[in-house]
Amino acid sequence: MATPLTDQEKRKQISIRGIVGVENVAELKKGFNRHLHFTLVKDRNIATPRDYYFALAHTVRDHLVGRWIRTQQFYYEADPKRVYYLSLEFYMGRTLQNTMINLGLQNACDEAIYQLGLDMEELEEMEEDAGLGNGGLGRLAACFLDSMATLGLAAYGYGIRYEYGIFNQKIRDGWQVEEADDWLRHGNPWEKARPEYMLPVHFYGRVEETRDGPKWVDTQVVLAMPYDTPIPGYMNNTVNTMRLWSARAPNDFNLKDFNVGDYIQAVLDRNLAENISRVLYPNDNFFEGKELRLKQEYFVVAATLQDIIRRFKTTKKGVPGRTSFKSFPDKVAIQLNDTHPAMAIPELMRIFLDIEKIDWDTAWDLTRRTFAYTNHTVLPEALERWPVQLMEKLLPRHLQIIYQINQAHLDKIAALYPNDMDKLRTMSLIEEDGSKRVNMAHLCIVGSHAVNGVAEIHSNIIKTQVFRNFSELEPNKFQNKTNGITPRRWLLLCNPGLAELIAEAIGEDYVRDLGELRMLNDLVNDATFIRDVSKVKQDNKVKFAQYLEKEYPVKINPASMFDVHVKRIHEYKRQLLNCLHIITMYNRIKMNPTAPFVPRTVIIGGKAAPGYHMAKMIIKLITSVADVVNNDPVVGSKLKVIFLENYRVSLAEKVIPATDLSEQISTAGTEASGTGNMKFMLNGALTIGTMDGANVEMAEEAGEENLFIFGMRVEDVAEMDKKGYDAMAYYKKIPELKQVMDQITSGFFSPKNPELFKDLTEMLFKHDRFKVFADFEAYVKCQEKVSKLYKNPVEWTKMVIKNIAATGKFSSDRTIKEYATEVWGVEPTNLKIPPPSDRLKL
16 A cells, blocks of 8 residues: 655645745745844754744745735725724634745745755644634634635735733643633744834723814823734735734823822833733623723724724825815725624714714714624624723713714604604613613614625524614615635645645636535546545544644544534533533443444534633533543443644644534524534535534535434524423433433532532523523434444545535635625725736836
8 A cells, every 4th residue: 555645745746835946945945044044043053943933934924025015005006995804803823834825835835944854844833823813703804814815805904913812721630721822922923013103092081072072181092003914815916914903001101190209100000001902802702891891992993993094095196185085985894893893983983073073964974884794693692782881981982972873873763663662772772771881783783884694594583583673774784794714724724635636626726716616516426536535534534643642642543433523612502412422422332332333533622711610611521521431441442532622723724624524513593604614514524513504504505415404493493482491301201311411410420529510410401591402312313324324435425525516605705705795895806916026017
């Protein structure tokens, strides 16, 4: 049997990773040695792997700079409509390999590093993830940046440069422990500080009524320092910008007032201002109304809008700058990634009214035509509702403007629905039950010209349930934009074997037009192609098994089915349902050890918010079950359970290509879209899932018979809510469920502390909002169908190919084209900006 190709050798064969020219390789080696010497001040005798990573990163960055400057120069000259994507999270992961792929430099770099006697993979592993996001929402923003650059849009990502990203998760004694993510400790070669564009942001103070209208005075100032990161499009010489703001105290901070006596303390207090960009809030789908978080939200918005207006007013040399804002919505589109940047709406109004002296009606018209809002969740605990008291203290002028927006809004509703007090109450931007709160979703809907959900089922729930009154008022405002993923990172980068196999079969165009994967349907019955797809998966599994055995004290059977459930830990995502199935499989093996059993390695990973007690208990249950299962000699290699520590973008890139079965099992109607589901599908895993989020559209595209769909639909859940969910009835009716629950309750998995999981079992029996028991039986039966098919590798792989062939819709390129034409009013372009070596002809 031929020895499998190393990743290095595989890459050499891959045309989609760029041509290897001799001059190219020589130039890269020269650049590498130059940076090692002049930038890092090291020689080969004392350089560490990290030094080599930095030398390579700087060398690759050199190839970005000319294109970056050229792109921005092109936008300045052509003055297209700009798109601004505002998000409090950008979950970027690593940058080096993505940059090499998008510039077509991967093969040349591989060859150069090889000739230098170094190991490319070792260098790539030195890079820290930029973990500036919690999960789906932040990673979506990152995929969107890649697609916007690839489609040649004049787009900018704006966010916060958190000093500490999402915490590093350690598992100690089966419990999650958080550690600070000091990702900037060694420096970040991809960012460029821009102190010359530093801007002031105001907080606190009071509103003074003057002859010229209201003035916000006596404020505290924090400076926003921009850091720019290049965002290269795929092979089109476009390099866009992600601008992240960092908080800096002004030099006279605390010194200009009564504090002068204590100079030392005044300088130490600068930290208070700079804390604004210190750390990412680690909550996913949960609102925690903390003052520091509201400061972060306003900080990014205030700095960004000043920047947008500066760019709008600046026109090319020799042409007078713009003074009229009439064309503002024709030149600027701002997308709000959830309600986190919602303060942009009153802030733009404040600038128009108080600074630019525009009248209310004109200002409001311009504002609405500029903004669009993406909703990401229907869970009530996730919706942002800021206490009026807090906003009055922190942003008094903005609260006034919100009240004024609300007044006009309610007047309109009162005119349309006279005497309907209930409608006024439910549609107001201000909630009055108990303490007064500003409903940020309502502010976004009223202040935007377009509102969208992120999958068809989610957008329908928004229209018919959550925001029904609003969609009845303005039905044309509500749209759907099903999420997508970038095929550059989520196929070319993470799965080179599969990417090349596909390129050999159908050509390379699919990288820019994922719909081309449809052509794979012609190969579903091609024995050679089936064998090759199966071999790529097996190679990926062997490689990941080696990684697991290095990191965990478990022997992995690479022939077993890799059953993977990775995402944030949350009750609605139902990691518990998976856990109950693991225990069920364990019990079946124990009951009949000689019966045939399709071997499985169940891999569960994800972070729990530090304050989310139930999610942390779920992790502890999984690790406790793993301890029992993995150490039972009767079970042997039939079943292994691994809790994957510190799940993050760079780990997703390893586990997803090695997965056989993707778990997408949220209660129907709770997962807005999901994007992990799409990544698994593209990488040759089959899906077991409920009819929720984008799973519905995946089943539509591939055919429901090619996914393992089970459980209640949205209608069934609604029906059950009406008549009441009785967990105990399922417990009594289903013997295997009873056995599993009795084991957990009796302390079988926690012999030292039988009561350990009491909170968890109480929840499942008495107040489980997500109805785990109701889907248990259907889930277990569906898993039996999965095992049955897995025994037939040819039929399994045929289904895999049908799935890959149906993933075209789920490219973020398609999503962004829809936003561009249907929301932002811009056209994607195939125009290739000339490379830096050519003169720019306009």
